[in-house]
Amino acid sequence: EPEVTQTPSHQVTQMGQEVILRCVPISNHLYFYWYRQILGQKVEFLVSFYNNEISEKSEIFDDQFSVERPDGSNFTLKIRSTKLEDSAMYFCASSSTGGQWNSPLHFGNGTRLTVT
């Protein structure tokens, strides 16, 4: 069964450094998302992306965050200057439809980001 793949599985970085989290969504999916989950807490929406542009972003997704689909397969989340509070599990997800209520998001296994 097709799946969303994320790399790396774990990233350790120093405060103030830039990180890029990578995702390969399911190949025929058109809608892409990033979520984050601080340890033991709720899964929070960051951003949705369709047709090469952001369709929605949350308050968390401030100027230090950016997303890109540099080619036909990859979808990346960049954090420009990491803070301690950015430590979390970051999930990429994709969906075959958007603006619809009847299709699930398929999630990758996540990247655990640790900022020291």
Next chain:
Amino acid sequence: AQKITQTQPGMFVQEKEAVTLDCTYDTSDPSYGLFWYKQPSSGEMIFLIYQGSYDQQNATEGRYSLNFQKARKSANLVISASQLGDSAMYFCAMRVFGDTDKLIFGTGTRLQVFP
């Protein structure tokens, strides 16, 4: 505003027994989907089951079923014949038709299955 509420932070169930995980939701949109995801200790998010707001029948997927009560705005997950491998965090989530397509999650219920 849309909201998902899971009031059970933790649940215990004995192996082979059934368990119900509660979920209530709030939306004024008539078109929405309700989803359950499982998150084992390894961290991945696994899609389990879906129920659409216009579906007349309760959804079932193997040992998982969704007890959908639209008037009460509840979408409880029922796991029958629990197995040790069912021990995990379970999230209820909602997706609403309209100008936003994101999935909104509840806070989750940690299920522990004991022998």
